[in-house]
Amino acid sequence: MKPVQFQQVDETLYHEKLDNGLDVYVLPKKGFNKTFATFTTKYGSIDQKFTPLGKEDAITVPDGIAHFLEHKMFEDEEGDVFQDFSKQGASANAFTSFTRTAYLFSSTNNVEKNLDTLLNFVQHPYFTEESVEKEKGIINQEITMYDDNPDWRAYFGVIENMFYHHPVKIDIAGTIESISNITKDLLYTCYETFYHPANMLLFVIGPVDPEKIMEQVRENQLKKEFAAPEEIKRFFEVEPDVVAKEKSVITMPVQTPKCLMGFKETGASRQGDDLLKRELSLNILLDLMFGQSSDNYQTLFDEGLIDDSFSFDHSAEEGFGFTIIGGDTKYPDKLAKRIKHMIETFKQSNLTEDQVNRAIKKKIGSFLRSLNSPEYIANQFTRYQFNDMNLFEVVPMLESITPNELTEVLQDHFQFDRFTVCQVKAEEFKE
Amino acid sequence: MTQIEERIHELKGLTVHSMNTNKYKTNSLILMLKAPLTKETVAMRALLPHILQNGTSKSPSRKQLRERLDDMYGAMLATDVQKKGEEHVISIRLDVANERYLSDTTPLFDNAISLLAEVIFQPQLEDGKFVSSVVENEKRSLKQRIQSVYDDKMRYANVRVTEEMCKGEPFALTAFGTEEDVDAITVDSIYKYYQEVLKNNQFDLYMVGAIDEEQAMSSVAEKFSALVERDKNTFETIASPEVKEINVVNDEQDVKQGKLHMGFRTYTTYADDDYVAMQVCNGLYGAFSHSKLFINVREKESLAYYAASRFESHKGIMMVMSGIEFAKYERAVEIIKEQFEAMKQGEFTEAEVEQTKAMLKNQLLETADVARGIVELSYHQVVSGKKRSIDEWMQQIDEVTKEDIIRIAQKVKLDTIYFLKGKEENQ
Numbered sequence: 001m002k003p004v005q006f007q008q009v010d011e012t013l014y015h016e017k018l019d020n021g022l023d024v025y026v027l028p029k030k031g032f033n034k035t036f037a038t039f040t041t042k043y044g045s046i047d048q049k050f051t052p053l054g055k056e057d058a059i060t061v062p063d064g065i066a067h068f069l070e071h072k073m074f075e076d077e078e079g080d081v082f083q084d085f086s087k088q089g090a091s092a093n094a095f096t097s098f099t100r101t102a103y104l105f106s107s108t109n110n111v112e113k114n115l116d117t118l119l120n121f122v123q124h125p126y127f128t129e130e131s132v133e134k135e136k137g138i139i140n141q142e143i144t145m146y147d148d149n150p151d152w153r154a155y156f157g158v159i160e161n162m163f164y165h166h167p168v169k170i171d172i173a174g175t176i177e178s179i180s181n182i183t184k185d186l187l188y189t190c191y192e193t194f195y196h197p198a199n200m201l202l203f204v205i206g207p208v209d210p211e212k213i214m215e216q217v218r219e220n221q222l223k224k225e226f227a228a229p230e231e232i233k234r235f236f237e238v239e240p241d242v243v244a245k246e247k248s249v250i251t252m253p254v255q256t257p258k259c260l261m262g263f264k265e266t267g268a269s270r271q272g273d274d275l276l277k278r279e280l281s282l283n284i285l286l287d288l289m290f291g292q293s294s295d296n297y298q299t300l301f302d303e304g305l306i307d308d309s310f311s312f313d314h315s316a317e318e319g320f321g322f323t324i325i326g327g328d329t330k331y332p333d334k335l336a337k338r339i340k341h342m343i344e345t346f347k348q349s350n351l352t353e354d355q356v357n358r359a360i361k362k363k364i365g366s367f368l369r370s371l372n373s374p375e376y377i378a379n380q381f382t383r384y385q386f387n388d389m390n391l392f393e394v395v396p397m398l399e400s401i402t403p404n405e406l407t408e409v410l411q412d413h414f415q416f417d418r419f420t421v422c423q424v425k426a427e428e429f430k431e
Numbered sequence: 432m433t434q435i436e437e438r439i440h441e442l443k444g445l446t447v448h449s450m451n452t453n454k455y456k457t458n459s460l461i462l463m464l465k466a467p468l469t470k471e472t473v474a475m476r477a478l479l480p481h482i483l484q485n486g487t488s489k490s491p492s493r494k495q496l497r498e499r500l501d502d503m504y505g506a507m508l509a510t511d512v513q514k515k516g517e518e519h520v521i522s523i524r525l526d527v528a529n530e531r532y533l534s535d536t537t538p539l540f541d542n543a544i545s546l547l548a549e550v551i552f553q554p555q556l557e558d559g560k561f562v563s564s565v566v567e568n569e570k571r572s573l574k575q576r577i578q579s580v581y582d583d584k585m586r587y588a589n590v591r592v593t594e595e596m597c598k599g600e601p602f603a604l605t606a607f608g609t610e611e612d613v614d615a616i617t618v619d620s621i622y623k624y625y626q627e628v629l630k631n632n633q634f635d636l637y638m639v640g641a642i643d644e645e646q647a648m649s650s651v652a653e654k655f656s657a658l659v660e661r662d663k664n665t666f667e668t669i670a671s672p673e674v675k676e677i678n679v680v681n682d683e684q685d686v687k688q689g690k691l692h693m694g695f696r697t698y699t700t701y702a703d704d705d706y707v708a709m710q711v712c713n714g715l716y717g718a719f720s721h722s723k724l725f726i727n728v729r730e731k732e733s734l735a736y737y738a739a740s741r742f743e744s745h746k747g748i749m750m751v752m753s754g755i756e757f758a759k760y761e762r763a764v765e766i767i768k769e770q771f772e773a774m775k776q777g778e779f780t781e782a783e784v785e786q787t788k789a790m791l792k793n794q795l796l797e798t799a800d801v802a803r804g805i806v807e808l809s810y811h812q813v814v815s816g817k818k819r820s821i822d823e824w825m826q827q828i829d830e831v832t833k834e835d836i837i838r839i840a841q842k843v844k845l846d847t848i849y850f851l852k853g854k855e856e857n858q
Contacts, residue, residue, distance in 0.1 A: 088789070091793065255581045256575050293494055309579065358501050361505065372801075
């Protein structure tokens with residue numbers, strides 16, 4: 001077990017790669033009541049086409065299966081694993097993203113037992129035809145709930161506009177139609193392929209003794225047998241650089257229309273420091289263009305084009321990336337036009353040292369603020385690690401970014417053949 | 432684990448709650464302004480903190496104020512308005528990095544105290560009042576926020592059930608007021624109201640973090656010296672009315688999923704000794720994944736993705752909510768009623784009670800790990816006038832018996848069943 005100190009933020013991280021390939025990280029947090037643990041597989045909604053473990057030929061699985069599998073993991077021969085956690089005073093949960101499925105618990109007591117429960121249930125699949133059918137009823141209601149949510153619809157709408165083929169454009173939960181094709185056997189196939197310890201990461205954070213935790217995990221894993229790890233083969237179609245659709249309008253009975261604008265990332269294969277620098281740079285640029293201290297924000301607000309739902313974000317993973325800007329607006333067309341124009345103007349201006357330093361300072365402060373949250377650290381650390389980056393390198397990386405580098409990223413990323421707009425409006429709406 | 436100690440300092444017109452801890456990488460100032468929830472003031476209270484964020488006399492625009500915050504290593508200034516029972520609370524929060532983690536030696540926390548006071552006492556003015564364009568823009572933005580509730584069906588159903596259930600009680604108001612209330616606000620009325628707030632509201636300032644308390648207190652005393660003495664809280668609560676018959680309300684909209692919300696009167700609030708037993712009761716019934724609602728509505732019958740109950744501490748309302756197919760309305764209502772009947776009959780095991788207690792204690796300790804959470808816990812005492820430290824709270828949870836839960840459940844009455852369903856032609 002190796003401790004690594006991050007002096008600037010006063011944290012020490014312990015790491016060990018177990019013989020079966022599992023990466024275990026422990027971050028002791030003094031003074032906290034809660035211990036939070038995540039057990040994450042590098043497997044999400046985009047992993048639709050792959051070669052199953054021990055097989056030759058690739059298969060394509062139904063949309064939404066990673067999320068369905070996440071739901072079904074909570075059931076074993078004895079019933080519902082949530083119950084085991086709550087008997088031990090822990091709250092458990094899970095989530096599926098584009099690229100990850102994470103299982104987690106938090107508890108202020110019985111940490112050892114809860115950690116065993118977490119490791120054991122995630123490493124013990126148990127599916128029956130009957131329970132798979134039953135789950136469809138629950139997930140159908142989950143899908144219907146999101147169907148009624150205009151923010152969710154706009155978000156997926158703008159992503160859908162960007163991509164021709166990439167499965168990031170498919171809703172994480174799938175559709176009522178697609179999940180009807182999920183079977184017990186398909187779930188086992190996905191499980192065997194993606195839940196190998198060598199494809200997973202355990203993160204434990206809280207008032208814990210790292211030695212003890214590591215010892216417990218080692219012992220737990222030694223009792224179990226796993227097939228020899230194989231490299232997982234995932235397949236994606238070649239994705240053009242330009243957006244698939246420049247604009248789409250979703251008709252829903254909303255009071256205030258929504259307008260989200262997106263830029264599709266170019267050459268989205270970055271990993272490691274390249275990706276870290278790229279995404280931090282894009283976040284700084286977005287803040288300079290549209291943050292609350294920007295002229296643009298003030299103008300848009302004064303002109304009545306935005307309200308405080310306005311936001312922006314850049315996300316990237318291996319193989320795809322995008323920037324999304326927007327929110328509620330009474331003038332969706334006008335807003336799209338103004339944003340486009342503001343970006344064009346910004347691209348022609350010079351970034352000053354002052355401006356950039358202020359934005360970097362701001363990012364450093366908000367990064368420190370995020371470190372108050374054990375959930376943030378565990379989830380983000382895992383995400384960073386899966387992309388070959390280190391969460392605790394954020395501050396030095398931020399400090400190294402120069403105005404020239406930002407200018408380059410600005411010109412490269414914000415190109416208008418990669419720009420798209422998705423609006424949600426009521427049928428009778430007239431701008 | 433010992434919990435963070437709270438030290439209270441009474442100043443003129445201001446109670447300071449100091450909580451010293453090394454847990455966090457940032458230090459927080461959270462200012463709470465409390466006044467009764469009333470139709471006349473609700474929208475002005477929702478609007479005011481947004482106007483104040485638009486600039487101070489020294490930094491007379493949103494942009495200039497935000498630049499100052501950015502320069503303070505991205506200090507976070509955020510505001511919120513909330514109902515706490517029939518009290519309406521404005522909170523203004525300023526959170527700054529702990530200088531220990533920076534190469535810079537600027538005294539950020541001290542600057543934060545000054546800036547917070549500046550935002551409160553020295554807003555940007557024009558002819559001795561708020562700037563009219565700022566007021567108009569913020570009115571528009573607030574109206575959009577009010578409208579956006581309509582587009583979030585879970586929130587919308589919650590607003591509607593509360594409105595119907597509490598007709599004639601202040602609690603029927605939403606924390607933001609209505610669009611008409613906002614329209615009625617003028618530059619004069621809001622500025623006049625701002626001055627009243629400074630004079631009459633109850634001010635509580637929380638300081639959480641690695642703070643030099645003595646130095647911080649002397650700064651606060653100086654910067655907040657404009658506050659004058661005011662009347663102390665009286666803790667008058669409006670008694671919940673008796674339920675005569677169950678009120679059934681249906682709305683129709685173009686939606687795909689039905690939202691079933693059911694409001695119960697518990698006749699128990701934070702100030703009561705029975706409060707903790709009611710928390711356990713709500714926990715067994717609907718707050719967790721081992722609760723009756725989750726097990727019976729979701730797991731056994733696959734009727735819903737979510738089915739839960741929430742207990743409002745200061746009004747004493749327990750709200751059940753679930754998203755279901757339109758056609759499953761009758762069945763869902765039946766199960767939800769049956770399951771509460773089971774609570775009254777004591778149809779739950781000691782093991783389930785223990786499980787619920789473990790979850791509640793866990794929740795409490797987890798809340799205390801977050802700066803805003805520990806402030807919320809402490810502020811319950813300000814709102815209710817009832818002292819209950821975290822340790823006492825934990826102990827009271829342990830002491831709840833099965834008999835207590837049955838007794839408390841028998842006081843609970845279903846008041847309103849609200850259902851938001853799709854339009855006829857879509858069904």
